[in-house]
Amino acid sequence: MLDAQSLVDAVALGSLxxxxxxxxxxxFGVLRIVxxxxxxxxxxxxxxxxxxxEYGSLVxxxxxxxxxxxxxxxxxRALRPLRGYGAATILVATFxxxxxxxxxxxxxxxxxxxxxxxxxxxxxxxxxxxxxxRWVSIVSIVLTLFLLAGTGLVLNRTSIGLQxxxxxxxxxxxxxxxxxxxxxxxxAFVIGAVMAACVSVLLAVQAxxxxxxFGANILIPALIGVVVGGIDRLRTATLGAFAIGFSTSLLGExxxxxxxxxxxxxxxxxxxVVLLVRPEGLFSPFRAGTVERV
Amino acid sequence: MRHLNAALPxxxxxxLLVAVGLIGSQTSFSLQVDFAQALVYAAIxxxxxxxxxxxGVISFGHISFVAVGAxxxxxxxxxxxxxxxxxxGLFPVLQNHTxxxxxxxxxxxxVGGLYALLVGIPLMRLxxxxxxxxxxxxxxxxxxxxxxxxRIGPGVQTLSLVPATTSMAKATIGALVVALVAYAxxxxxxxxxxxxxxxxxxxxxxxxxxxxxxxLLAFTLSGALAGFAGALLVHLYGSLTVGxxxxxxxxxxxxxxxxxxxxxxxxxxxxxxFVSMLDSLLNRAENGTxxxxxxxxxxxxxxxxxxxxxxxxxxxxxxxITGGHELSVTRFRLARxxxxxxxxxx
Numbered sequence: 166m167l168d169a170q171s172l173v174d175a176v177a178l179g180s181l182x183x184x185x186x187x188x189x190x191x192x193f194g195v196l197r198i199v200x201x202x203x204x205x206x207x208x209x210x211x212x213x214x215x216x217x218x219e220y221g222s223l224v225x226x227x228x229x230x231x232x233x234x235x236x237x238x239x240x241x242r243a244l245r246p247l248r249g250y251g252a253a254t255i256l257v258a259t260f261x262x263x264x265x266x267x268x269x270x271x272x273x274x275x276x277x278x279x280x281x282x283x284x285x286x287x288x289x290x291x292x293x294x295x296x297x298x299r300w301v302s303i304v305s306i307v308l309t310l311f312l313l314a315g316t317g318l319v320l321n322r323t324s325i326g327l328q329x330x331x332x333x334x335x336x337x338x339x340x341x342x343x344x345x346x347x348x349x350x351x352x353a354f355v356i357g358a359v360m361a362a363c364v365s366v367l368l369a370v371q372a373x374x375x376x377x378x379f380g381a382n383i384l385i386p387a388l389i390g391v392v393v394g395g396i397d398r399l400r401t402a403t404l405g406a407f408a409i410g411f412s413t414s415l416l417g418e419x420x421x422x423x424x425x426x427x428x429x430x431x432x433x434x435x436x437x438v439v440l441l442v443r444p445e446g447l448f449s450p451f452r453a454g455t456v457e458r459v
Numbered sequence: 460m461r462h463l464n465a466a467l468p469x470x471x472x473x474x475l476l477v478a479v480g481l482i483g484s485q486t487s488f489s490l491q492v493d494f495a496q497a498l499v500y501a502a503i504x505x506x507x508x509x510x511x512x513x514x515g516v517i518s519f520g521h522i523s524f525v526a527v528g529a530x531x532x533x534x535x536x537x538x539x540x541x542x543x544x545x546x547x548g549l550f551p552v553l554q555n556h557t558x559x560x561x562x563x564x565x566x567x568x569x570v571g572g573l574y575a576l577l578v579g580i581p582l583m584r585l586x587x588x589x590x591x592x593x594x595x596x597x598x599x600x601x602x603x604x605x606x607x608x609x610r611i612g613p614g615v616q617t618l619s620l621v622p623a624t625t626s627m628a629k630a631t632i633g634a635l636v637v638a639l640v641a642y643a644x645x646x647x648x649x650x651x652x653x654x655x656x657x658x659x660x661x662x663x664x665x666x667x668x669x670x671x672x673x674x675l676l677a678f679t680l681s682g683a684l685a686g687f688a689g690a691l692l693v694h695l696y697g698s699l700t701v702g703x704x705x706x707x708x709x710x711x712x713x714x715x716x717x718x719x720x721x722x723x724x725x726x727x728x729x730x731x732x733f734v735s736m737l738d739s740l741l742n743r744a745e746n747g748t749x750x751x752x753x754x755x756x757x758x759x760x761x762x763x764x765x766x767x768x769x770x771x772x773x774x775x776x777x778x779x780i781t782g783g784h785e786l787s788v789t790r791f792r793l794a795r796x797x798x799x800x801x802x803x804x805x
Binding site for chain 2: 255
């Protein structure tokens, strides 16, 4: 029942979730904002692909990247007045933005969905022994590793990365010490946007059909993974999202057909149990003597 | 004066609800559904407010209590002779019993409260984002089970033939009852303690307050009110699908609460009535019934306008239309010293 093929699929899905997670966790790190509208960055990228795929995949991907980054910067600007308000307000505000963008997509493109054709050759399979692996799975995994390594280098080896980590640790202190926090925040949004654009392309290759909740459908499980893993750190958040994608995919293979309709329930039950045992995050390090923040 | 001021947090929302009910009962038959729906939404949002507003912990799970109240009472009030045909897979106890509307409302409250209690016992230890995601998981499980288990409900089919007994008067009275319970709770010791923990959890705990038990109490009460509102909802529409009590309603009701002002009963009421009336108005304009004079909106623009307004309100006035204040005659006198205090604190 469980073979190499489903393992590769599970890793590929986990990688996509991990890419989404990086965007969410970076913005949360510096701003303490859970950005629901991150899913709409992915949707916008996918619609950019729909509109430009006739000019060739390369042009389409460049336009997609540009559109997503521009939208992310706009989002950063729009959310600026909300800094400092409570978590519930900001959560609902980013949700409202997400709802607005979704309904604009619905108005502009309709709800039936649009076909998209980018890099169709990636859907071909390679045969390794008796296992068929689609190229897009391999590309997802490799690209994710590459982007995560790149983000790690930016955060750890550059000056602006150091500033971003400082802002994530203590925003006010960083600001007092002269760090240009607006620049740091914009950079967090841009890195997240690059990831989101990659997710748009990879998803559009896998399922060449774009609809208004295209991005929201992947954002919600990834976001759950981020919180389950531990939203405070980039590494734990990414691992958590990967784990959700990986285990959903595997569990779907393992359950027999009578139970498969209840797959969501099993996953959510698992999420609740993990949150009860480790509310600060499954992968967060144990710290002795931490204050219980209620 | 003092008594009036103490009662104002209830009298304000109550006056609004009664006004909507009275205006609604004077309008044409097709408009009445919109007004009654606004009142039922107000009941749901006030139920949500009892927990979210008082505790400051966000919950994405309350629509599961609405769903449980709606489906259980809906299934039980479908006339017995048609039940065998529309819902053949039910458990015998659901299949063979039919209850009256008043029993249904009481049952909705009971089952909503019980479900909230069961869920709350483990979950109320959480707060912040973990609580948000965990309650969302509860919503996901409820939706998944209702969509697939045809022994307790209609599954993916529409639950239909439910008697549409929620009249304008019943919707008004129902919303008033929910508002009265919410007002009564926030005046109790438990309600005040919970609000103190919302402002500063560490200080509240240090003063000896047991946050968990008061959160659990508020969550259970709020679940019971949500189940009651669910019973109102299903008997308003006369039919219900699983998708109608899921993500969209969750976010719509949360948005209503935040737009109105999440920390006051008045805010919950104003937000619910304002957003649902606006939604109905735009819906009519979009369908070309001339609700906005001669302007007919293109199809699909309703959601864009609603989304834009929601975003604007939240960006320009993040603490909601009411600013999270209750109606008060002495507020202006009290406002100055408290504002001074907050300036010193930060």
